[in-house]
Amino acid sequence: MLIGAMNHPAREVLQEIEWIAAMGLGFLDLTLEPPKAASWKVDRRAVRNALEQHQLGVVGHTAFYLPIASGIEEIRQAAVTELRRCIEAFAEIGARWMNIHPDRHAPMHDRGFFIQRNLETLGELLPYAAEHGVGLMIENLPGDFNTAGEVGELLDPLPALGLHLDIGHANLLVTHSTVDELLGAYGPRLRHVHLHDNKGGAADLHLPLGSGSVDLRSAIRQLQRTGYDGTITLEVFTPDQHYVRYSKELLQRVWEEERR
Numbered sequence: 001m002l003i004g005a006m007n008h009p010a011r012e013v014l015q016e017i018e019w020i021a022a023m024g025l026g027f028l029d030l031t032l033e034p035p036k037a038a039s040w041k042v043d044r045r046a047v048r049n050a051l052e053q054h055q056l057g058v059v060g061h062t063a064f065y066l067p068i069a070s071g072i073e074e075i076r077q078a079a080v081t082e083l084r085r086c087i088e089a090f091a092e093i094g095a096r097w098m099n100i101h102p103d104r105h106a107p108m109h110d111r112g113f114f115i116q117r118n119l120e121t122l123g124e125l126l127p128y129a130a131e132h133g134v135g136l137m138i139e140n141l142p143g144d145f146n147t148a149g150e151v152g153e154l155l156d157p158l159p160a161l162g163l164h165l166d167i168g169h170a171n172l173l174v175t176h177s178t179v180d181e182l183l184g185a186y187g188p189r190l191r192h193v194h195l196h197d198n199k200g201g202a203a204d205l206h207l208p209l210g211s212g213s214v215d216l217r218s219a220i221r222q223l224q225r226t227g228y229d230g231t232i233t234l235e236v237f238t239p240d241q242h243y244v245r246y247s248k249e250l251l252q253r254v255w256e257e258e259r260r
């Protein structure tokens with residue numbers, strides 16, 4: 001199991017790599033988002049070199065707000081263009097997996113419409129990603145894509161698509177965490193994990209581990225039962241990096257305790 005962190009999109013990627021390496025983390029969850037980490041701006045070679053120099057791995061993350069299910073075809077195509085550029089960037093930087101957030105922002109349309117549009121976009125991108133040696137994975141989101149049934153509407157028709165499990169999101173807008181059902185149904189397709197805390201309800205707080213209502217121990221037990229031993233990003237958004245360090249130590253400790 002490898003613990004990593006995400007760069008802040010408003011800061012220089014190369015500087016973000018420095019603190020992530022200094023904290024002894026194992027990989028960068030590289031989000032390609034403007035203003036400072038835009039797919040068209042990041043110096044791919046420099047990022048690759050910095051990662052190699054610090055012996056850091058890398059996982060690809062894309063902007064959560066891309067309108068991949070837009071009811072306006074030209075806007076959907078613009079999102080596809082951006083995601084193709086992300087695939088090219090991640091191929092050069094050396095990421096083997098790239099995440100995509102499902103989109104439900106198609107007002108006045110029913111669920112069937114935006115499911116179809118998500119599938120269309122993913123279906124267009126999967127072969128392009130494969131040509132570049134990059135796999136695509138879909139992240140569960142509170143609201144419309146958080147249960148096994150909901151995420152399955154995208155995973156079932158597209159066998160090449162991986163699951164990116166966000167344990168924090170699985171705790172939001174639900175009566176109890178959906179980690180068990182997501183792993184029960186799609187555990188073998190799990191490719192990457194996001195971990196952060198919150199207090200349930202609708203607020204996606206991205207708190208340090210242990211400070212909210214996410215059952216960390218249960219989630220880790222289920223990851224281990226699935227046989228997962230891959231990358232886990234501490235998606236803890238805080239100006240004080242002590243909270244990231246604390247989260248890392250807590251995750252390491254609970255992971256070891258549950259392995260015994």
Ligand SMILES: [Zn+2]
Binds near residue numbers: 139166194235
């Ligand atoms: Zn996430």
